[in-house]
Amino acid sequence: MAYELKTKETDHSVVEFIEGVESPKKREDAYRLLDLFTETTGYEAKMWGPSIIGFGSYHYKYPTGHEGDAPLVGFSPRKAKISLYFATGDSEREKLLKDFGKHTTGKACVYINKLADVDEDVLRQLIIQSVDFLNKTYPKS
Template sequence: MYELKTKETDSNVIEFIENVESPKKREDAFKLLDIFTETTGYQAKMWGPSIIGFGSYHYTYASGHEGDAPLVGFSPRKAKISLYFATGDTKREELLKDFGKHTTGKACVYINKVADIDADVLKALINQSVRFLKETYPNQ
């Protein structure tokens, strides 16, 4: 059976951020920690070795694959900061138009630094993602 790599852990979020090599990324990670915590109302938890997640939901795909994931999160990676929002939500694309400098992957939104983005749009993306996932996966 498939084993999920990204699971909630007991690792300390603050210690993780304090160990981020780049002082600027570390500073941005603390800013994001404040924004995500304030916006979601959830306490930050480590998911796997490098994702800081907020809240969680249980999903089951049509294939039968199921698991748990954070509602939203971020990771201060070496190259860029990865932001995790719900995929499959059409409102996400609308909000991203006014987000600021970013790129997108299949599931992530990547930024270089917090100064490049609009914090109010970030809060809207967080709220929309949480709302979308709670509606999509209501049986928490």
Template sequence: MYELKTKENDNSVIEFIESVEKPKKKEDAYRLLDLFTETSGYPAKMWGKSIIGFGAYHYKYPTGHEGDAPLVGFSPRKANFSLYFATGEDREEVLTRLGKHKSGKACVYINKIDDVDTEVLKEMIRSSIAFLKQTYPDQKEGK
């Protein structure tokens, strides 16, 4: 049976950010930590070795595959920041207002926080959380 590798754990978010080598990337990671914490209302938790997540939800697909994931999150990767959001109906429109980025199905990639509009980023955090709470309504608060 497949087991998820990216699980919530008790590793230190601060120690993880402190391990980021580039000073500017570390500074941006702290800025994102503040922005996600304040906007989401959830404390930061490590998911796996490299994702900082906020809140959690339990999903179950029609195939039977299920697991837990953060409502929103980010990771300071070597090449760029990966920002994790759920896909809502207004995603494409919101992305046009975000600023310089690349996007995948559930990830948005930015080089630095100054490349994006932080108000739009906050909107994306709130929208993702609302979308996931509506999609998976049988959640305990904070989990």
């Protein structure tokens, strides 16, 4: 997430973006994720770049001097899979993922085929864990 400098918050419509998702099932999952992330974080959904729906934000600064802003958590209903964006670097994430359901992981993403493959309660815990971890790691000044 943090390495994507091109990913900045935009004023584009989240609903218009979701309506543009080709697969009806993926579109339905995106609306359910929108509700889950909004309810769990208390943040309004915002578009980050052309395809990430993000919630909240934090400012990061690395020892190298590289810095920027990123959403605390987010998701993107992509063609192949749904990408879920959670904080990396917290061992709690790995524990929660053991009970999450069918998924794969990348550097900063967790990928699912469909929402029915995963446990929504664990998803809520992952969202809360990520927001808490990032707020502690990058406190607002």
